Amino acid sequence: MNAGQPSIFARIVAGEIPCHRVFENQHVLAFLDVNPLADGHTLLLPKRAVERLEALTPDEAAELGRAMVQVARKILGATEAPGLNILLNDGRVTGQEVPHLHFHLIPRRAGDGLGYRWQPLKRTAQELAELAQRIRAQP
Numbered sequence: 001m002n003a004g005q006p007s008i009f010a011r012i013v014a015g016e017i018p019c020h021r022v023f024e025n026q027h028v029l030a031f032l033d034v035n036p037l038a039d040g041h042t043l044l045l046p047k048r049a050v051e052r053l054e055a056l057t058p059d060e061a062a063e064l065g066r067a068m069v070q071v072a073r074k075i076l077g078a079t080e081a082p083g084l085n086i087l088l089n090d091g092r093v094t095g096q097e098v099p100h101l102h103f104h105l106i107p108r109r110a111g112d113g114l115g116y117r118w119q120p121l122k123r124t125a126q127e128l129a130e131l132a133q134r135i136r137a138q139p
C-alpha cells in the first residue's frame with residue numbers, strides 16, 4: 001500500500017468498490033470477507049480511516065462496540081452457528097494486511113478445523129504481578 005493512498009477498505013466505505021454489506025450506520029460498516037474462513041465471516045470497521053485500535057476516539061470505540069454486538073447477533077442468527085470468534089489483527093506484526101482497522105467476526109462450529117496455536121508461556125505470580133503493575137501505570 002502506498003503512503004497517502006486510500007486503502008481498499010476506505011474505497012469500499014466511499015462506495016468506489018462494491019462489497020457484500022451486512023450492516024451500516026453513520027459510523028460503522030460491516031461486509032462479508034471475500035476470502036471467508038467460514039460462511040458468514042464478516043469484517044466490521046469504523047468508516048473513518050484509522051489504521052489501529054489505539055487511534056479510535058472514545059465515541060468511535062463505543063459506536064464500534066455497539067455495532068459489534070448487533071452484527072454478531074445477525075451473523076449468528078443467519079448462519080445458525082453455535083459460536084463466533086472475534087479477531088483483530090492490530091498492527092502488521094499480527095498479520096494485519098489492510099491498514100484500516102477491522103474486526104473479523106468468524107462463525108465457528110464443532111470440528112471446523114479453524115483455530116490457532118495457543119502455547120502459553122510459563123510465568124510466576126511475581127512476574128505477572130510486576131507486568132500488571134507496569135501496564136496499569138501506563139497513561
Ligand code: AMP
Pocket residue numbers: 008017019032033034035036043089095096097098099
Ligand atoms: P487482515 O489480514 O486482518 O488485514 O485481513 C484483511 C482481510 O480483508 C482478509 O481476510 C481479506 O480476505 C479481506 N479482504 C481484502 N479485500 C477485500 C474486499 N475487497 N472485500 C472484502 N474483504 C476483503
